[in-house]
Amino acid sequence: MYSIILESLQYSLKYTIKIVPIVTIGIFVANFLINTGIMKKLDKLIKPIASRANISAISTLAVATCTFSSTAGFSMLSEGLNEKKVSEKEVIATTLISSFPSILSHLFTFFIPFVIPILGVITGTIYIFLRVVIALLKSIIGIILAKIWLKTKVMDAQDNANKRLANPNHYIVPTTPTYTQISKKSLKSTYKVLKRIVIVMVIALFVISILDKLGAFENFKNIFEPISNTFGFKSEIVIVSATEILDTRAGFIVAGDFLNKNILNTTDVLIALLLGNIISFSTRFVKHSLPLHVSLFGYKLGTKIVMINAITTLLIDVLFIAILIGLF
Incomplete structure (x- = not known):
């Protein structure tokens, strides 16, 4: 068990170290452009x-x-x-x-x-x-x-x-901030976002690696087999979708990991992420959108706005999943 933990930790750190510089540059540039x-x-x-x-x-x-x-x-x-x-x-x-x-x-x-x-x-x-x-x-x-x-x-x-x-x-x-002020603000924002991403990435990859080495994914496959068979999905697609429900970034990390290992192809990943968006839409809208819209527009109108937006997103996502399944 110790060797499994050590190997999983090495894998998660290695992958994180490899990807973090790219993400860091992207986040900093994005923040800099926004702040300018x-x-x-x-x-x-x-x-x-x-x-x-x-x-x-x-x-x-x-x-x-x-x-x-x-x-x-x-x-x-x-x-x-x-x-x-x-x-x-x-x-x-x-x-x-x-x-x-x-x-x-x-x-x-x-x-x-x-x-x-x-x-x-x-x-x-x-x-x-x-x-x-x-x-x-x-x-x-x-x-x-x-x-x-x-x-x-x-x-x-x-x-x-x-x-x-x-x-x-x-x-x-x-305001007309100087480029030095913009850079400092961008660095601060980058650090804040990056800290959260790195923690999620290391934990997610570590857990994925341990589960994989313990054969848990085989058990997951059996659990999700009925759902996968009904819609013709690979069981890993449902795993990505289920992870996305718990945490959006973790869902992408799992999808990227499966993609790199050739467990899922591009079409599978697209379906998995859209499916995860559909399954998690109710929780996400209730947690984030509803409080904001109710506070701004009142309970009745705020709820109506959230419901209309949620249902519209749901229907369009379902349509695109159907198109992806039909084409590929």
Whole structure:
């Protein structure tokens, strides 16, 4: 048993040491770009999308703001709703429209610095592409709902009336930090995120290695065999999905490990991660999304927003899993 523990520890540390430098560089660069205001330049991608929907100036700005902070964007909507400048239907539609800009912010904070190093360039890029397309589809659904619910475009007079609310300075105090300050802030953020990632990575790989050497995965295969056989999945796919439910990053680490060992291929990993997202969506939305939305929009509307967003994500994820199974 001692030798198994020692070998597993060596394996987990070796893999972590190999991958951490890449992740560190990615996280630091991402934080540096965010702190220099590069995320705000993504507004050019967002405004054409928002302009196609019949939403107000406040909602348009909220959608653009979601490229660097969903909380800040939703806070704008909340204030607009409280001042009766935005209707409940517009709030629901706008939260769906904001899905695409929100995923853009995750590109620099999670997908590029973490997912690609763990899954590799090809599998990681394909997964990111799928998540971006899923978010874009949600935004399109939001635009369609806005066109149906909000029959007429918001007039310029109303936009002018909303000028105080739509002023970014009303929410964000502009600062001009030096590059030294930005670098220090980025290093501090990188250390904070990296500390959590390294701990999860070492523990996850250590546990995986021990379970593998003890033959636990064979037992897991037997447990998940009925589920796997029903949907035609490899049992390891269900293991990745189950791990993702417990911890998102751990799920990616397990998937990357199976991929490196050729236990799963790219398609298997994509299905596993999408499946894990589906299984864990209820827990994730209840733990994170519900408290935020209820605090901003009240219990009734907040719950409605979370449910609509969750169900939309669920249905689109199921569709993409079906496509992957059908094609491959």
